[in-house]
Amino acid sequence: MTTTPTTQQASSRSDETAPLPADDGARGAARRRWVPLATGLALVVLLACLPLLAISLPGVLPGPTYTPGTLQVLALALLVGALALSYHLLFGVAGLLSFGHALYFAVGVYGLAIVLDRTDLPLLPAACVVLVGGIAVAHVVGAISLRVTGISFAMVTLAFAQAGNVLVRRNPAGATGGEEGLALDTTHVPDVLVGVANTRNLYWLALAVLVVVYAIVLWVERSRAGHVAAATRENEMRVRVVGGRPYLVKLLVFVVAATLATAVGMAYLLLQSGAVPRVTSADFTLTLLVMVVLGGVGSRWGAVVGGVLYTLLDQRLGALAASEAIAGLPSVLRVPLSEPLFILGTLFVLVVLFLPGGIAGAAQRLAHRSGRNRDRQREVARDTIEESA
Amino acid sequence: MTEPILRVTNLRATVAGQQVVEDVTFDVPATGVTAVLGRNGVGKTSTLKALLGLYARTGEVTLAGERIDRLSTDRIVRRGVGYVPEDREVFAGLTVAENLRLAERDAAPRRELVADLFPDLVRRSAQRAGTLSGGQQQMVSLARALLNDNRLLLVDEPTKGLAPKIVGQVATALAEAAATAPVLLVEQNLEVIERLATTVVVIDAGRVVHTGDAAELLDDPDRIQRLLGVHTSENAA
Amino acid sequence: MSTIVLLLITGLGLGALYFLVASGLSLIYGLMGVLNFAHGSFLTLGAFAGWEVARRLGADSWGVFGLALVVGAAVGAAFAALTELLLVRRLYERHIEQVLVTVGLALATVALFEGTWGSDPEFIEGPAWLRGTTDVAGAPVPNDRFLAIGAAVLVLIGIVLFLRYTRFGLIIRAGVENRAMVTALGIDVRKAFTLVFAVGGAAAGLGGVLASQYFGYVSPHLGAQLLIFAFIVTVIGGLGSLTGAAVAAVLVAVLQQFANYYWGYGDLVVVLLLALVLLVRPSGLLGRRA
Numbered sequence: 001m002t003t004t005p006t007t008q009q010a011s012s013r014s015d016e017t018a019p020l021p022a023d024d025g026a027r028g029a030a031r032r033r034w035v036p037l038a039t040g041l042a043l044v045v046l047l048a049c050l051p052l053l054a055i056s057l058p059g060v061l062p063g064p065t066y067t068p069g070t071l072q073v074l075a076l077a078l079l080v081g082a083l084a085l086s087y088h089l090l091f092g093v094a095g096l097l098s099f100g101h102a103l104y105f106a107v108g109v110y111g112l113a114i115v116l117d118r119t120d121l122p123l124l125p126a127a128c129v130v131l132v133g134g135i136a137v138a139h140v141v142g143a144i145s146l147r148v149t150g151i152s153f154a155m156v157t158l159a160f161a162q163a164g165n166v167l168v169r170r171n172p173a174g175a176t177g178g179e180e181g182l183a184l185d186t187t188h189v190p191d192v193l194v195g196v197a198n199t200r201n202l203y204w205l206a207l208a209v210l211v212v213v214y215a216i217v218l219w220v221e222r223s224r225a226g227h228v229a230a231a232t233r234e235n236e237m238r239v240r241v242v243g244g245r246p247y248l249v250k251l252l253v254f255v256v257a258a259t260l261a262t263a264v265g266m267a268y269l270l271l272q273s274g275a276v277p278r279v280t281s282a283d284f285t286l287t288l289l290v291m292v293v294l295g296g297v298g299s300r301w302g303a304v305v306g307g308v309l310y311t312l313l314d315q316r317l318g319a320l321a322a323s324e325a326i327a328g329l330p331s332v333l334r335v336p337l338s339e340p341l342f343i344l345g346t347l348f349v350l351v352v353l354f355l356p357g358g359i360a361g362a363a364q365r366l367a368h369r370s371g372r373n374r375d376r377q378r379e380v381a382r383d384t385i386e387e388s389a
Numbered sequence: 390m391t392e393p394i395l396r397v398t399n400l401r402a403t404v405a406g407q408q409v410v411e412d413v414t415f416d417v418p419a420t421g422v423t424a425v426l427g428r429n430g431v432g433k434t435s436t437l438k439a440l441l442g443l444y445a446r447t448g449e450v451t452l453a454g455e456r457i458d459r460l461s462t463d464r465i466v467r468r469g470v471g472y473v474p475e476d477r478e479v480f481a482g483l484t485v486a487e488n489l490r491l492a493e494r495d496a497a498p499r500r501e502l503v504a505d506l507f508p509d510l511v512r513r514s515a516q517r518a519g520t521l522s523g524g525q526q527q528m529v530s531l532a533r534a535l536l537n538d539n540r541l542l543l544v545d546e547p548t549k550g551l552a553p554k555i556v557g558q559v560a561t562a563l564a565e566a567a568a569t570a571p572v573l574l575v576e577q578n579l580e581v582i583e584r585l586a587t588t589v590v591v592i593d594a595g596r597v598v599h600t601g602d603a604a605e606l607l608d609d610p611d612r613i614q615r616l617l618g619v620h621t622s623e624n625a626a
Numbered sequence: 627m628s629t630i631v632l633l634l635i636t637g638l639g640l641g642a643l644y645f646l647v648a649s650g651l652s653l654i655y656g657l658m659g660v661l662n663f664a665h666g667s668f669l670t671l672g673a674f675a676g677w678e679v680a681r682r683l684g685a686d687s688w689g690v691f692g693l694a695l696v697v698g699a700a701v702g703a704a705f706a707a708l709t710e711l712l713l714v715r716r717l718y719e720r721h722i723e724q725v726l727v728t729v730g731l732a733l734a735t736v737a738l739f740e741g742t743w744g745s746d747p748e749f750i751e752g753p754a755w756l757r758g759t760t761d762v763a764g765a766p767v768p769n770d771r772f773l774a775i776g777a778a779v780l781v782l783i784g785i786v787l788f789l790r791y792t793r794f795g796l797i798i799r800a801g802v803e804n805r806a807m808v809t810a811l812g813i814d815v816r817k818a819f820t821l822v823f824a825v826g827g828a829a830a831g832l833g834g835v836l837a838s839q840y841f842g843y844v845s846p847h848l849g850a851q852l853l854i855f856a857f858i859v860t861v862i863g864g865l866g867s868l869t870g871a872a873v874a875a876v877l878v879a880v881l882q883q884f885a886n887y888y889w890g891y892g893d894l895v896v897v898l899l900l901a902l903v904l905l906v907r908p909s910g911l912l913g914r915r916a
């Protein structure tokens with residue numbers, strides 16, 4: 001929302017002065033770099049202040065923003081946004097349709113839970129051990145699954161994730177707690193991250209994770225490897241002809257995305273103070289896919305918005321399902337409306353059918369339509385393209 | 390001058406995000422063989438595929454006065470267009486008989502004509518098409534187009550990679566086919582063109598660079614050299 | 627010895643169920659390039675339809691059980707055909723979007739099944755014979771295994787005959803090889819698309835009724851549970867190959883049973899098998915080279 005006035009101001013200024021085209025171009029480029037950055041920073045500062053404010057959004061949030069219940073939901077939404085962002089790196093940037101991304105998230109969640117449970121390592125060293133483990137798993141699975149492409153790749157990643165799911169549910173040596181899951185052993189977790197009273201610390205942790213993940217994804221996308229990965233997505237043959245190594249680049253992106261998911265998983269464990277087998281399931285990966293497509297494939301902020309929106313919708317629809325209003329309806333309406341996943345699934349189908357490009361695509365089209373002069377239209381389009389490229 | 394059977398106006402086509410047919414305009418007369426010439430990779434095959442709707446295209450295409458540029462491939466073909474693709478594209482896992490049966494559209498397909506032209510195929514009807522020689526596969530491909538009563542045949546390099554004797558056989562079959570319907574023929578073999586073509590269309594870099602009478606062009610070796618970069622046999626001799 | 631026989635026949639029974647799901651998946655993928663995530667829902671709905679029939683008309687009669695099989699298959703076929711007509715067709719040739727639409731449908735329908743029938747398994751009844759066992763070389767083999775195997779063999783024969791001797795079968799076989807050329811012969815392949823969806827849905831619906839006998843319950847997650855292994859079977863067998871699906875279904879299920887019995891991690895062994903096959907033959911056992 002804050003982008004629009006800034007852009008308007010900037011373009012009206014350039015209209016008034018109408019300097020040399022070269023000058024205008026240089027300033028335009030600088031503006032294109034600074035406007036999103038400033039907007040992002042402002043947004044992060046705003047989000048960081050939320051625990052100190054009492055903002056109420058009835059229907060969206062369960063209570064005022066300083067209450068632990070609301071902060072818990074928001075922190076969850078931020079973490080899921082970060083996870084969706086790591087999936088965006090895989091699917092949106094490299095074009096790798098993986099159905100097994102949940103595996104690496106689960107490595108973070110369960111890995112940290114198990115290490116804290118079984119060893120005397122403090123939190124940070126434990127997290128490092130898990131991260132290394134996550135990188136190793138991603139390397140092995142990625143190296144094998146990237147031998148095939150397209151739909152076969154999707155199925156192979158699905159199969160590996162399923163293996164992880166089976167392993168977790170079988171509870172080998174009592175390590176994972178089977179269907180029950182595993183509670184967080186807080187002995188070696190710093191006190192500031194434990195307990196309802198400290199939810200806002202966990203919220204800040206979640207925000208920090210999102211910011212770091214965003215920065216890394218941005219960095220990878222802008223790097224040489226990111227460009228090669230994007231080129232591979234469009235035309236693998238051409239990349240190979242000009243001497244690129246698509247396999248290695250794809251593996252790199254795969255491992256980075258997986259590592260980010262592992263990191264997010266560890267934060268998730270601290271926030272939820274426990275691990276449940278659902279995070280290892282294929283359905284969980286599918287919901288990530290839903291978020292990214294909902295937000296708009298290829299758009300970074302779209303992925304975050306998709307993740308946040310999905311989580312909030314899921315929470316609120318769950319509350320709606322339990323509400324009096326729904327209970328009174330005839331069963332034809334009550335049954336579907338009391339299933340959040342039914343509504344989300346249907347919404348997803350509708351978006352795929354009628355809203356190509358998801359939320360980001362719609363926003364871009366809207367920006368085009370409402371643009372007052374062509375100059376500004378071009379500006380916004382370039383911003384958005386750059387943003388989503 | 391009768392109405393042309395096919396009118397192509399400003400045809401453009403893109404494949405995999407790349408424009409492979411830039412701007413093609415030409416007519417196919419209602420009788421005889423119209424040959425499409427051009428160096429390798431200039432977009433001859435793509436032009437035929439765009440006409441058939443196998444590649445996404447824009448522009449105007451009319452078949453006997455009716456617009457066909459918005460129709461799906463199967464509709465266009467059912468309007469009476471036979472297609473013999475560049476690399477035969479027989480169904481390798483299907484038998485010869487099945488390949489032919491699949492192509493039968495008319496209530497009374499011309500099985501006798503095909504059996505007369507290609508007796509070999511009758512003998513091999515139970516053989517898998519994938520195990521046929523290149524020449525035999527070409528016969529299956531031609532037979533699929535000849536089975537039905539078409540208003541126009543699109544034939545793409547039917548003699549590609551065939552031994553001289555088989556080339557003659559294919560040319561004979563094409564002459565036979567041309568007696569029943571006008572043919573748009575992509576061909577590199579100038580002898581075959583000399584024998585069959587009445588009109589020529591030369592394509593370069595996705596555009597038409599020459600149209601005219603076939604005999605006239607073939608009598609002008611310099612022009613051929615310029616348009617196609619090849620020497621005719623007289624020229625070389 | 628008797629353990630081995632029991633594991634083998636149980637494995638074959640499970641393989642039969644995998645095949646009933648994988649045959650449709652493989653045909654749909656082969657012809658249309660669509661990976662159908664909603665296939666599990668076809669199976670689940672078929673299973674619930676069969677269960678509703680049995681519940682209303684008396685579960686222990688063979689006539690009702692036969693009817694349940696027919697209804698399960700018909701419901702699966704209708705659901706699948708509608709999926710193709712209403713959702714998949716609109717995204718013609720956009721394979722990723724087609725997969726996404728089936729993903730959304732799978733999520734939504736499983737939730738709907740949960741809302742309608744509850745998320746806990748419903749234990750089922752059937753003709754008494756199905757609950758009994760038959761002695762094979764000293765092993766007491768549950769009878770429902772034989773039923774699943776028999777049904778899968780019949781379906782395999784039926785699909786093979788259909789593909790070989792009907793014009794639609796001819797179109798489907800040709801379309802799996804080269805869809806563009808089929809349209810260039812003047813054939814509207816989209817009719818064949820609806821048809822393979824319906825055939826695949828019928829096999830899955832039938833598989834649903836049989837699977838609920840095999841496992842002893844129906845649940846909204848029955849389909850999803852089998853779908854993942856059916857995917858693995860499809861890839862191992864070679865995408866688009868019906869025979870490949872049959873061979874791989876047996877291979878995967880038997881291996882899984884043995885590994886489960888002797889080691890406890892059959893599902894992991896299956897994934898390792900998949901990895902091995904992909905390393906040695908990325909196109910699957912009987913798949914064409916990409």
Ligand SMILES: Nc1ncnc2c1ncn2[C@@H]1O[C@H](COP(=O)(O)OP(=O)(O)OP(=O)(O)O)[C@@H](O)[C@H]1O
Pocket residue numbers: 404405407409427428429430431432433434435436475
């Ligand atoms: N499916 C495709 N994908 C990518 N590029 C394509 C595709 N089809 C055609 N092209 C490109 O379009 C251009 C024209 O190809 P086309 O096959 O039409 O040439 P042609 O004139 O038939 O050549 P030839 O005489 O060698 O058969 C070529 O550069 C080719 O590489």
Ligand SMILES: [Mg+2]
Pocket residue numbers: 433434435475546
């Ligand atoms: Mg060509």
